Amino acid sequence: MRAALIESCGRPPVVGSVPRPLAGAGDVLVTVTCAPITPLDLLCATGLSYFGEPALPYVPGVQGVGVTPDGERVWFPTSAGMAPGDGSLAEVCAVPSADLVRVPDGCDDVVAASLGLSAVAAWLALTWRARLERGERVVVLGAGGAVGQVALRAARLLGAGDVVGVSRAPRPGCIALEPVSTLAGRLREVVGAADVVIDPVFGEPALAALQVLAPGGRLVNLGGSASDSATLSSAVLRSRAVSVLGYSNNAVSREQRAAALGAVFGHAARGELAVDHYVVGLDDVGAAWEGTRDGRAVVRVTEVP
Numbered sequence: 001m002r003a004a005l006i007e008s009c010g011r012p013p014v015v016g017s018v019p020r021p022l023a024g025a026g027d028v029l030v031t032v033t034c035a036p037i038t039p040l041d042l043l044c045a046t047g048l049s050y051f052g053e054p055a056l057p058y059v060p061g062v063q064g065v066g067v068t069p070d071g072e073r074v075w076f077p078t079s080a081g082m083a084p085g086d087g088s089l090a091e092v093c094a095v096p097s098a099d100l101v102r103v104p105d106g107c108d109d110v111v112a113a114s115l116g117l118s119a120v121a122a123w124l125a126l127t128w129r130a131r132l133e134r135g136e137r138v139v140v141l142g143a144g145g146a147v148g149q150v151a152l153r154a155a156r157l158l159g160a161g162d163v164v165g166v167s168r169a170p171r172p173g174c175i176a177l178e179p180v181s182t183l184a185g186r187l188r189e190v191v192g193a194a195d196v197v198i199d200p201v202f203g204e205p206a207l208a209a210l211q212v213l214a215p216g217g218r219l220v221n222l223g224g225s226a227s228d229s230a231t232l233s234s235a236v237l238r239s240r241a242v243s244v245l246g247y248s249n250n251a252v253s254r255e256q257r258a259a260a261l262g263a264v265f266g267h268a269a270r271g272e273l274a275v276d277h278y279v280v281g282l283d284d285v286g287a288a289w290e291g292t293r294d295g296r297a298v299v300r301v302t303e304v305p
Helices: 039-046 109-129 146-157 180-191 203-210 234-239 254-269 282-291
Strands: 002-005 014-017 027-036 063-067 073-077 092-096 138-140 163-167 174-176 194-199 213-221 243-246 278-281 297-300
Touching: 002 282, 014 282, 027 073, 027 109, 063 109, 073 092, 073 109, 073 254, 109 146, 109 194, 109 213, 109 254, 109 297, 138 146, 146 163, 146 194, 146 254, 163 180, 174 180, 180 203, 194 203, 203 213, 278 282, 282 297
Parallel strands: 138 163, 138 194, 163 174, 194 213, 213 243, 278 297
Antiparallel strands: 002 014, 027 063, 027 092, 027 297, 063 073
């Protein structure tokens, strides 16, 4: 069968032929319709992630959407690049049946793939880690990325009050990224004090956002695309009893993930939730791999009637 293959760490995948997988105990053979290229895929393929260097060659793709033998459309995860085994960028993928999440009618396969784990992170950062309450004010850093886009819309769907994003590129509902010295002041003008900050970037933007957290406010960090480190002020943390919380999809149970995806896909089916994305064919996976850094490319692997 056809698949994308990582043959050398740090290089984009090439299209090749691999044996059709065999279903182990409890596995389902999913015919893959599409799979996104995510930041985690890019990181694992460098061989420099904390998972270590993957065994080569391997089929990348940490998530995908496809059809089961009984005709059910499903979303599924894989551990490609993090553990031995192949991922979703192949015509067929063997997946534990317990990991499958049904994609509801009205939610297109490509839309489901573009949301996927990025949407899980945004949804659970708001609901599970931040414990967002209705009417609370939310700031979303990195609002141009997939996680940020979902967090902006999800906060409103969950009943937040004022919601403002911070983005490098102009986006509706967002302010421009500025140096920390002026960003904090700009946030105060727009939102006053924030109860929740969703932070996929860390570094200086997170420091600015911490300065506008209300007493008892929560900053949830999901990544470090701006910087892996930041010098926090003890006075800021203690004076308003604010919390800095970490989030990782790897810390989420299978049940939490399925529930989050059920909510996300339901909103997507009603036209209430989406992220920017573009679609390429499997033959163009190498160019798409080189051209994306935020998970917006969705690879159409096979066409299933």
